[in-house]
Amino acid sequence: MAKKQDAPVTLNLNAPTLRDIDTIHPYPGNAKKHDERSTKKLAESIRRFGWRGNPILVDKDGVIIAGHGRRLAALHLGLKKVPVSVEQDLSAAQARAFRLADNRAAMTDLDGDLLEKELTEFPDLAVDLTGIFDKKELDFAVTDLMTTDESVFETDLADAVREQAGQLDERIDGADGKRITIAKLLGFKGVVGKDAIFVTRLMAKIEADTGLVGEDAFVQYAREHVEL
Incomplete structure (x- = not known):
């Protein structure tokens, strides 16, 4: 029996162009959440290293197919123009399917051992990545995992106490x-x-x-x- 051949992979490389950010629009049903914390980290990455690759993908009407987080980061940075690729070859159904596939593919974890190795061998990376990684993430990654860095956990505890205190203050605030x-x-x-x-x-x-x-x-x- 002949072996089934895999379908060839098509390469759709549409050249990005700079467009006004107010001409692209988020998709109302986008399933991926983008909180303020992740937006600020992405914005800091763009600010520090520039916009390298990954244009915002939109359909012919300017609705985002992939890049909702990058749009929010650009707004956070006050950018008026962003690199955009118009994917006119996708049907509405294909655009919805790709949007979900792209969101799912982006949901991944870092290998903690490899992250620790990179930061240990190249300590200057930790400086470059502040604001993109949380400080406690970097502190924990560069700490010898065979010992206990109590300051890391003390910081976490202090943060938690302050957060709870802040929440209590919010609950007892006046109507304003x-x-x-x-x-x-x-x-x-x-x-x-x-x-x-x-x-x-x-x-x-x-x-x-x-x-x-x-x-x-x-x-x-x-x-x-x-x-x-």
């Missing part, structure tokens, strides 16, 4: 510090699916105009455009 859900403020909980893209693009414009992300951008925009 109390968080209120957007649904309660706006008077509605959601919009129909066909209109979600317009709300998403509005938020993208607000983020581009303010240079902020998420709720910070929304509140700043409201402060600038509403008179009390």
Whole structure:
């Protein structure tokens, strides 16, 4: 019986171009979460080493296929233009499938032993990576794993205590510090699916105009455009 031949791998190398960041838009159903912490780390990497490879991939309408985190990092840095590749050869279904595949492929862990070896043999790397890795991650990685570096755990404990204290302070703050859900403020909980893209693009414009992300951008925009 003849052995089944693997399908050939196609190489789609669309040349990236610089585009205004407010012309690209996040996909409303993007499954991968990007918190402020990861955004700042990616932004620091771009700031320190430049934008090397990995343009933001979008469809013909400017909706992001891959690169939501890079867009947020660019906004954090105040970039007005970003490298973008338009993937016009993908159907809507293919774009959705690739978006999920790309998100899943990015979910991986570092090999702790190899990370420790790299940082031990090349200690200057630790300096270059501060702000991209957490300090406690670097401290633990360069510590001899056969001994106990108590300062690492003391820092963690102190951080945890301060975090809990901060959370308690937030709970006992007055009305000015109390968080209120957007649904309660706006008077509605959601919009129909066909209109979600317009709300998403509005938020993208607000983020581009303010240079902020998420709720910070929304509140700043409201402060600038509403008179009390």
